[in-house]
Amino acid sequence: MIIGTRGSRLALWQAHFVQAQLKELGIESELKIIKTQGDKIQHLGFDKLEGKGFFTKEIEDHLLAGDIDMAVHSLKDMPTEQPEGLTLAALSYRADVRDLILINKDKAVEGKPFKLADGATIGTSSNRRKAQLKELHPGLVTVDIRGNVPTRLEKARSGELDAVMLAAAGLERLELDLSDMVVVYPHQKEFVPAPGQGVMAIQTRKDAMEVRKQLIPLHNVTVGECTNVERSILNLMEGGCSMPLGVYCEQDQVGNYHVWAAYADSAESPVKRVQMSRSTRAGLAEEVVEALRAS
Template identity: 45%
Template sequence: MKYRLGTRKSELALKQSESIQKLLEKKGCLTELVLIESEGDTQTSKPLYEIEGDGPGLFTKRLEKALLERKVDLAVHSLKDLPTLQPPGLKVAATPKRESVSDCLVLLEDHFEASQYLGLKEKAVVGTSSLRRQAQLKAVRPDLEVISLRGNVPTRLNAVRSGKVDAVVLAEAGLNRLGTSLEGFRKQTLPLDRFVPAPGQGALAIEVREDCPKDLLEAIHTLNDAGAELATRIERRILRELEGGCTLPLGVLCQKDGKSLKVNAFLGVVAGGKGPQKGPVLWDSFHRFDILGTVEHTLVSQTVEYFRSRAHANQ
């Protein structure tokens, strides 16, 4: 019997789903891909933070609907796209081994300026639709002009090649999974201490129904990586407690540090009030918080309390 694996239609989503398909096949579990176009893939004219007002899950809702309607038996998501609460009847069955958690900056090789931080000329134009990335860039290079830029990886690289922007910020995991040729470009992995990634970045999630067939569920469970599951669970708990999504410029990374866990977090503060703005986003300030510990609840609660106290102080 072949189970139906729901996936978005983008090249990256297909690469990710095909990788899971191959791993399941090695476990004796056959699947066929069912392509589903997500709302986020069709609404490309606005930044994500402007259209997420219709509710979270722009890239996942239609896949979850297909699961609930029994049109597919499992779905593969980029974990950072998946809301922190699943609809009744669904669950995340596995978080496979995590890819790179880092962001990277991509610019033309012959435009790199070694004397400037990040290799970008003064007042360079950088494309990204992520509020978090916008805030982090402005924190280290206030002179940069950061504009909203959406689209798949080739589209964004073409924006650099054509001169529409001087550089783009991308998730390194996506480039790695696609195996994208960067001939003529220069890629710089951004330091994690200044560019804290989105919660769950670099990880995949395999979502199923609560009544998932036993043989399929057992095969999926073998793909789970305990370290990735723990780290991303902590990151996403912090995101959930802060009631965030694409409208919150939040970065959270949980990593092993000896026998302990270390959480690094970043929160940008939008000038002129709460939430996203129409037009260019102006950044008042940003906050960073680091904590080392062994108790999951303590790591989450202290991180959340720090940011809540900062938000209260800014009111």
């Protein structure tokens, strides 16, 4: 099996994780590193890059061409519409879904929201994060940053920025030492994460039935159901990675679904919030979208 992946440290961690799972099933595999538009263009914010899928398209092209048998992606990077001929064969367990704020220890201020003073600089290129930061701490100054996780962390460590905001899942998976920084954990129901955050997706060709069959044991059913709601909402809102939309869905022990959504028209616009609970997924995404559009 040939696994297509991006070359960042986090992407390789994800690909190696899947590779280890396959080995447990008796399936040998090798990695093929593919550069995407998002990797090549580091000087532009996500909202300035053309189209959707700028961390996936080149990998999907290799998949369609038959150069690789499967691709491992971060689910939150994936467009909601699959290219013709491709499908999601399996979704992983879900890591910590939260966004974290990592602060230069000399810049942390006790008693302030997120431990950051008015006028503090915080690095993020996500419109979703910018909109919610503006709502929850209007005094912050957001600064666009790109690059891999260690590169972005260094911006706060070095004092170039007061803080950066990153997904907890990536930091958890890379097991980075954060002891020299102040780490703030906003709750995922208040600071709503990206649809699919914390989940790895394995993509294959639709007609590769043997490969798809072998990947069935890797699929997490509950994660699949909850992220399906999240991504359906993103799809109905006609959004991509750069849309200022956070959606988080969880299932309780009884089987009910609970959704938190936060949406803004732009990074500078007011945030509209919706919370909804239902006993079934049927029509849930549509109801949330209707409420977001009405509010």
